[in-house]
Amino acid sequence: MASAKSRYWIALILVVVCVPLFVKSNYVLSILIVIGLYAIIVQGLGLLMGYAGQVSFGQAAFYGLGAYTAAILATKCDWPPVLCVLVAPFLPALVALIIGRPILRLREHYLVLATLGFGILAFAAFNESIALTGGPSGLTGIPYLSIGPLVLDNDRSYYYVVWGVLGLVILAVANLTCSPIGRAFKAIHASEQAAQSAGIDTALLKLQAFVFSAFLAGLAGGLYAFWVTFVGPSPFGFTASIEFVLMAVVGGLGTLWGPVLGSAIIVGLAEFLRWGVPILLPKVGGEFEIVFFGIIFVLIMLLRPQGILAPGRPSGMSGVAVKEEKCSG
Amino acid sequence: MGAEGQHIQYLISGITLGSIYALIALALVVTFNITGIFNLAIGEFVTIGTLSAVTLRSAGCPDVPAFVLAVLIAGVIAATMERAAIYPARKASILTLIIITIGVAIALRGAALLIWGTHPYPLPPFVDTAPIALWGAVIIPQMLFVLGLAVVAVMLLFAFFDLTYAGKAVRAAMINRNAARLVGINPARLSLLAFVFSGMLAALAGIFIAPITTATYDMGFMLGLKGFVAAILGGVTNVKGAIVGGLLLGIIEAFAIGMLSSGMKDGIAMMVMIIVLLICPTGIMGLRIYNKRTGSWMVWLRQKVGTGSR
Amino acid sequence: MLRVNGLTKQFGGLTALCGVGFVAQPGQILALIGPNGAGKTTVFNLITGVLQADQGEILLANKRIDGLRTFEVAALGISRTFQHLELFTTLSVAENVMVGAWPRNRASFLRCLFRRPGMMKKDQELYNKALGLLAQVGLKGKADWPAKSLTFGQQRLLEIARALAGEPQVLLLDEPAAGLNHAESADLAAFLRSLAERGLTLILVEHDMDTVMGVADQIVVLNFGTVIAGGSPSEVQQDPEVIAAYLGKEDDEVC
Numbered sequence: 001m002a003s004a005k006s007r008y009w010i011a012l013i014l015v016v017v018c019v020p021l022f023v024k025s026n027y028v029l030s031i032l033i034v035i036g037l038y039a040i041i042v043q044g045l046g047l048l049m050g051y052a053g054q055v056s057f058g059q060a061a062f063y064g065l066g067a068y069t070a071a072i073l074a075t076k077c078d079w080p081p082v083l084c085v086l087v088a089p090f091l092p093a094l095v096a097l098i099i100g101r102p103i104l105r106l107r108e109h110y111l112v113l114a115t116l117g118f119g120i121l122a123f124a125a126f127n128e129s130i131a132l133t134g135g136p137s138g139l140t141g142i143p144y145l146s147i148g149p150l151v152l153d154n155d156r157s158y159y160y161v162v163w164g165v166l167g168l169v170i171l172a173v174a175n176l177t178c179s180p181i182g183r184a185f186k187a188i189h190a191s192e193q194a195a196q197s198a199g200i201d202t203a204l205l206k207l208q209a210f211v212f213s214a215f216l217a218g219l220a221g222g223l224y225a226f227w228v229t230f231v232g233p234s235p236f237g238f239t240a241s242i243e244f245v246l247m248a249v250v251g252g253l254g255t256l257w258g259p260v261l262g263s264a265i266i267v268g269l270a271e272f273l274r275w276g277v278p279i280l281l282p283k284v285g286g287e288f289e290i291v292f293f294g295i296i297f298v299l300i301m302l303l304r305p306q307g308i309l310a311p312g313r314p315s316g317m318s319g320v321a322v323k324e325e326k327c328s329g
Numbered sequence: 330m331g332a333e334g335q336h337i338q339y340l341i342s343g344i345t346l347g348s349i350y351a352l353i354a355l356a357l358v359v360t361f362n363i364t365g366i367f368n369l370a371i372g373e374f375v376t377i378g379t380l381s382a383v384t385l386r387s388a389g390c391p392d393v394p395a396f397v398l399a400v401l402i403a404g405v406i407a408a409t410m411e412r413a414a415i416y417p418a419r420k421a422s423i424l425t426l427i428i429i430t431i432g433v434a435i436a437l438r439g440a441a442l443l444i445w446g447t448h449p450y451p452l453p454p455f456v457d458t459a460p461i462a463l464w465g466a467v468i469i470p471q472m473l474f475v476l477g478l479a480v481v482a483v484m485l486l487f488a489f490f491d492l493t494y495a496g497k498a499v500r501a502a503m504i505n506r507n508a509a510r511l512v513g514i515n516p517a518r519l520s521l522l523a524f525v526f527s528g529m530l531a532a533l534a535g536i537f538i539a540p541i542t543t544a545t546y547d548m549g550f551m552l553g554l555k556g557f558v559a560a561i562l563g564g565v566t567n568v569k570g571a572i573v574g575g576l577l578l579g580i581i582e583a584f585a586i587g588m589l590s591s592g593m594k595d596g597i598a599m600m601v602m603i604i605v606l607l608i609c610p611t612g613i614m615g616l617r618i619y620n621k622r623t624g625s626w627m628v629w630l631r632q633k634v635g636t637g638s639r
Numbered sequence: 640m641l642r643v644n645g646l647t648k649q650f651g652g653l654t655a656l657c658g659v660g661f662v663a664q665p666g667q668i669l670a671l672i673g674p675n676g677a678g679k680t681t682v683f684n685l686i687t688g689v690l691q692a693d694q695g696e697i698l699l700a701n702k703r704i705d706g707l708r709t710f711e712v713a714a715l716g717i718s719r720t721f722q723h724l725e726l727f728t729t730l731s732v733a734e735n736v737m738v739g740a741w742p743r744n745r746a747s748f749l750r751c752l753f754r755r756p757g758m759m760k761k762d763q764e765l766y767n768k769a770l771g772l773l774a775q776v777g778l779k780g781k782a783d784w785p786a787k788s789l790t791f792g793q794q795r796l797l798e799i800a801r802a803l804a805g806e807p808q809v810l811l812l813d814e815p816a817a818g819l820n821h822a823e824s825a826d827l828a829a830f831l832r833s834l835a836e837r838g839l840t841l842i843l844v845e846h847d848m849d850t851v852m853g854v855a856d857q858i859v860v861l862n863f864g865t866v867i868a869g870g871s872p873s874e875v876q877q878d879p880e881v882i883a884a885y886l887g888k889e890d891d892e893v894c
Contacts, residue, residue: 055424102607108423109367113557114606117599120554124596172752179751180737180744180762187727187738194725197687199713199742199805208748242431249428291443294436298414298429305418305425 016163020156029155031271033227035263036162040220042247042259043169044213049245050254051177051185052209054104057112058119059244062092062214064126064236066221071139071231072132081145081226088225089218096214100207119241126233138232145226158227165223166260169216174256181205250300252307261308269296334465339583341463345472345541347579348479352534353556354563354571355482356527361565362503363523366426370410370434371531372553376441378403378532379544383450392455400532406437407528411521419520434553441546452539471540478537482530483572490568531556551595555582558602564612573614640664641686641717641809641840646695648681648864655681656864659695663857665808668831668841670851673861674884679844680722682861683811687719688712699809714742718802719811722844724794726786726801733782735797736769737762739804772800776830792823799830809840816847828854852876860884 023029041059048054070088073079079087103114126133133139144153145161152158176182187195188202196202225231243266251262273292353371360368382399386392414429421429454471461468489496502509502519510516535548542548555578563574578601585597605612646659656678663669671679684690686697688709697705704712718739727735744765750758773779776796781789789797795815802810812831816824828850835841835856845851851858851872858875860868868878875881 049424106606106610109427110561110606110610112424112427113367113561114603117558117602117606121596121599121603124599128596175754176748176751179754179758180741180746180765181748181751183730183734183738184741184746186729190727190729191725193689193709194721194727194801195738196709197713197719197721197725198739198801199710199745200738201708201710205748212748212752242435245428249424291436291439294432294434294439297432297435301421301425301429301432302414302417305421 013167016167017160020159026155029159031267033155033159033162035260035267036159036166037220037224038244038247038263038267039260040162040166040169040223041217041244042251042263043166043173044216045244046248046251046253046255046259047173047176048209048213049248051182051189052206053189054206054210055111055245056115056210056213057238057241057245058115058117058122059213059217060236060238060240061119061122062096062217063221063224063240064122064233065092065095066218067225067231067236068126068133068139068221069218070222070225071142074142074225075139081143082147085145085219085222085226088222089215092218092221093211093215096211097207100210101203104203104206104210116238116241119238123233123237126236133231133233136233138230140230142225142229142231144229152226162223162227165219169219170256170260177256185209246297246300249305249307252309255307255309258307258309265308269293335587336584337464337466339587340580341466341468341472343580343583344576345475345579346538346582347559347576348475349534349538349552349575350555350559350578351479351572351575352482353531353552354559354575355486355568356530356534357556357560358563358565358568358571359486360523360527361560362567363499364415364520365423366415366430367557368524368527369427369430369553369557370437371527371556372549372551373434373437373441374403374407374528374531374549375535375552376544376546376549377406377437378529379452379535379539379548380441380445380450380546381532382536383452383539383544384445386452396533396536399536400529403532404525404529407524408521410528411524415524416517416520434550438547438550441549445546447546449543449545451543452536454540469541471537475537475541478533479572482533486568555595555598558598558605561602561610561612562605564614566611567614570612570614574612577613640700641842642698642701643682643686644696644698646682646685646697647693648678648685648690649693654864656685656692659861659864659866661857661859661866661869663809663840663842665840666835666838667856668835668843668854669857669859670843670845670855671859671861672845672848672851676863677861678864679861680813681864683719683813683842683844686712686811687717713805713807716742716806716808717811718805718807718809720795720798720802720813720815722813722817724791724798726794726798728785728787730786731783732773732778732786732789732797733766733769735786735801736772736804737765739801740765740768740806742805769800769804772803773797775803776800792819795819796827803834807839809842810834811842811844813844814846815843816845816850824850 019032020029023032041063045056045059048056066088069091070084073084073087074081099118103111103118106114127136129135144151145158146152150157152161177185184195184200184205187198188200188205192202224235247262247266248259249262250265251258251260270293277292353375357368357371360366360371378399381402382395385395385398390398410433414433415426418426418429454469455474456470458470461470490500491497498509498514499519499522501512502514502516531549531553535544535552538552539548556575559575559578560571561574562578563570563572565571578598581601582594582597586594641663642660643662644660646656647654648656659678659682661669661671671682673679681690685692685705688704688707688711692705695705696703699715699717704715704717707715727738730738744761770779770782773782776799778789778793778796778800781793786794786797795818799810799812799815802812815831816827819827824847831841831843831854843851843855855872858868858870858872859866860875860878860881862880862884867880867884868875870878
């Protein structure tokens, strides 16, 4: 690797590692953990959208499947937490493998609706399967994540876990995009017909991207379960799925750091609105700050639809620019 | 009520609900065929129209003017949406436009929450007569209004398309945008009209069903989604499909709720949608465009009018 | 050896191809010619699995390949170029060729995720092989340039280099000389001849009669979806039906 790039990575790692040394507030740390978890999910979604040219408005379902699997394995089967986190992502990946082929045959609006519908069905299943998931009350009594004698029961240590995993995920995605498979995806993006004529099984590649995105979402789910030590259906509704898409798009599809940036912006925005709007309009209760959320969505799409880190004009299949990452060989 | 009476009851409530789904699906299909966009915010216009009507009535406005005003309000908001959020993005990708409509839906929903809060508002039935007994089932008069609305709306729409010059122009644009532009039909104005029409139709549908289901700030979301399912079930490429899809969905739902459980209420529609999308996304009456070679369903999107230059 | 028998394809009410058949031998160049709309690109699309024939069969080395998907056909050793260039415009020149080598160098999703050490070496070898192919078409100097920065003629050559990267037995070329000037066409003809001499089976769709007559061993003439003549260049040139077709006399052969 060129030394400039290594220095860049080292600097970033230093920043991430040092943050908890300066930040004492648990509130901020927990926000950072949420950003980290979402960034893991959005890395997968970004790959699916930016490289494989698909879209999924159902990632929250895979997030939830991962969380519930980890929780059930820990509470009902008494598996050690680390094993649960490692095994949990395989269930959503399996589900994605099964529904992937038929669903990915759909295009555009139909794909949006199918994935949205899948997400809604999964959410309903979480709510209704009371025996398995505890229904709306969820599953409690999940133990803390422990590695040997080290018990990770506070936000500071969990921050390292989540961001450590995120770092590995980013590394893996970077590997992928600068590899022959990454080239194949870019080829499909440029001309699917020519890619097929070159012998690339485009449907399989798209399926693999879909399964991978589900795996990552499930991984984040497992990590979530052992952080909050409680899993209920509410974080896994369609609103979350829509937010994930927004994070991917805002950060910039096809970029390595776009998902982190997008997650940070959306989560930060939500917190800011939750704090700020009651000050402006003190009399109103409820979650009306979503009005501003919606307006901001629209404005971003009108003014910079390709996202922040992606360059120039949108292009390509999904119409959103894929920043072609420069790979130094 | 005997078993047969129960089935008739399911059928009746199925047709009632189905008529609403059909109307919303109609709004969606017309917009889609003219602009190539699925308006994911359609449910919110149901909410806005209904709640505006409620507020106007409680402010003292008599029924009919209140309803007309409410529908007009919905139309104005739809026009604003089109001009402010859709038209500027007309050259953007499908995904961008979908996200925009979602953004508008969220904003409208938040506004509804802001204005009307979370509690349900009742709307009294249009006429205060006793329920009618028919073949062992019970018909609430409001149901007849709903059915009547659907019938009248469809008839008027067909009359518009078949008998008026403007209607024929719209049909032409729905079939071939470029040729329509060459003969002077303005796609931007059509797009605006499509959104206004669909917003008003959705509002009307909400007003008519509210006496049966009551009005809340989030009534629109599920209704809108089911309208989508109905549109897909029937096939988004034509108007008849919307009606067939809506009625069919309503009946399936009613029977499922009655014979299985009411917890299935929303899940059934989702399952129907997924089944249709996986097996035959072009719907019952849609154009069959399955490309066996590539194994993909083409969305009949390429010839759409768009809102200008797509 | 590529054999096509009784190929028929209809689009709705329109019969694009009716009973088309021919045999392309290794080491030979077969040219498919005919007026516009005769169905030539459709033949290519059927061979490569982009479309499925309604009737007829396609055999590669006496094994049926009609019904296979496009990438499966490519894996069996049939490569093609396109009438309207289908380059990977976002990739570099060398990367285009490297992607073309996919049938012999399939990558695995998981392996790429973990970047096994052998992978980088393999990629370097692939790059070197790509340079070799580019040298054959005279583009080696532009290897790391973006593909869209090449001239039109160079882009056509790049597509051929990409098609060759998969080490195909059969090469389908859809109007490779379109847009080339006289000198470029002559160079291309010489290059195609050299490919044939290496043992490849070449099938050419072309409008440029000079190129065709100069380079083809065998010519098949299509008109309105049927084969109206076939044989050596001199035979075809003197065929009265061919002359009639090119001079515009109406043929009302209906299938």
